[in-house]
Amino acid sequence: MKAVLWDMDGTLINSEPLWEIATYELSESMGRRLTPKLREKTVGGSFHNTATICAAHAGIRLTESDYTYFQSIMFARMRELLANAPINPGVDTLLRSLKDAGIPSFIVTNTTRELAHPAMKAIGADLFAGSICGDEVAHGKPDPLIYTTAARILKTQPHNCLVFEDSTPGMTAAVNAGCIVFAAPNATHDRPQGVHNMHTPSFVGTQAKDLRQWFRAVQ
Template sequence: MRLTARAVLLDMDGTLINSDASVDRAWSRWAAENGVDPAAVLPHVHGRQAHATLAMLFPERPVERNLADNARMLVWETEDTEGIVPVAGAPAFLAALRDGGVPHALVTSADRALSKARMDAGGLAIPAAWITAESVSASKPDPEGFLLAAAELGVAPADCVVFEDADAGIRAAKAAGMQVVGVGPRAAELGPTVAVETLEQVRVAPGPDGGVELRIVS
């Protein structure tokens, strides 16, 4: 499988960084404080901002309360980097994009402080183009973040390939009119253009007309 593009857009959690343990600890703490069974929320918390998840799961909750809880959980997660490691193949993949001069951007539902803490914990450099929670008015699955990244890189949405692991992110990328590489065990059943188990399966090569070719190997 080969995909051609002019830019690559990268989700963070679950795509470049394995932060599942930190996310689960924050949401389990929230659940305990609010008398909610963690098992009822944990399957739904990946890929979007916390206030958007709360609005989806508990539509009767006031927006102000969701936003306040979102802010508290961001602090908890930023302070908790225990066990955070890069996804297999992520360091080499980012280096290949950088060394190949491929335009690329980080597009995450985390805010700047949290994304920096996690990328630093995983030993990964943040690309110059960096779209975070502060950059957008709507969380994934809204396509705003990916469209902003494409505009910042000066590339048409149809010429971007997105790397994502979560349902909300894959739906956002598809809504933006972009091809999607689903990364990891959660992604294969979510309708990406192609799925890989890890980023070790992706090769970066020069593409036609100055673009990039992404080769998916087994």
């Protein structure tokens, strides 16, 4: 195990309820509130994916300028909400354990740099070797590109990376990139083949040595 790659929203921070609020508000601004089932299809995806689902449900077609307009509205709302996004239990201690063990942690998120930066700062930017955001690759999750790019930045191979993800698009991206993937606490149950379950119900009490053991057990 050469590195641990972390999804951010839902995995490191409890931001999914905040994205849920903003997504429902976005759909309402387009004229029709999403159903819970359709909202689930936006989890872990890009803004373009979310806006397209909202527009289709509302029966409207978006131009490129429309996407830009609605993105500005949603991102402004998310900046307000993310200001107080809580860090998931046990995350900070585990990140420090990994750093002390000399194992780099790296954030891999579909969230744009504009929104991800404040959250990373709140978690503790010094705990990470770096990060890559959805607006910095040609295709975000579920495409594997963002994970293969992260591995390349870290000068290693995807199969040497342990990944924590909570969404189906994220898990799909990591599995198809060739990483060792574990479903984070509270992960969706719709998981692609090849995703492993954590040996604990949360990150509380988990240390770097535990992740090494989990990694070796599934290689």
